[in-house]
Every structure is written in C-alpha cells, then in structure tokens.
Amino acid sequence: MITTIQLSEEVKRELDRFKVAKKTYEDVIVELIKKVDTDKKEQEALLIEGCKAMYHDMIEINKEWEAVDAEIDWEWNDNGNGNKKRRHPSR
Numbered sequence: 001m002i003t004t005i006q007l008s009e010e011v012k013r014e015l016d017r018f019k020v021a022k023k024t025y026e027d028v029i030v031e032l033i034k035k036v037d038t039d040k041k042e043q044e045a046l047l048i049e050g051c052k053a054m055y056h057d058m059i060e061i062n063k064e065w066e067a068v069d070a071e072i073d074w075e076w077n078d079n080g081n082g083n084k085k086r087r088h089p090s091r
Helices: 009-018 025-071
Strands: 075-078 084-087
Touching: 009 025
Parallel strands: none
Antiparallel strands: 075 084
8 A cells, every 4th residue: 555645845855865766765764764773773782782791890890899898897787777787897
C-alpha cells in the first residue's frame, strides 16, 4: 500500500541533499532509518563496553581496599539507635 505524506519545502530540500542518481524519497528515508538503527546499536555496544571496563576497574579498586581493610582491626559499635557503625578501635 502506498501512502502519501506531506512535507514542508525545507524538509524536502534536506531530503534532496541525500538523493543521488535515481534514488527515490523512499530510498533516502529507508537509508536514514537504517543509519539511525545502526548508530543506535553502535552506541549501545560502546555503552556496554564502557560499563564493563568500569566494572573491572571497580573490582580492582575493591581488591585494593580489601587489602587495607584486612590490615585494620575494625570494631562494630552500636550508637544507641540500633544503627551499627564500623570504627577503628583506636578512635
């Protein structure tokens, strides 16, 4: 089924910029849709890659703090309202 859509002259001029040879407006629009989908997938992949890198960095930082934490003899103290706080025994 073919549908007619109305475009402003400005949008038509912009679409004309993408037309080459015997491309139709439909060809141009389909290419733009594919480009948007591809860009979205690439951005998602980059975001996932960045999150994985941050996760690995956080694991390394946590390992460093575990070593520090193991060296200190922490105590848990009740502050009277049911909330326990961890503190170093010398404080």
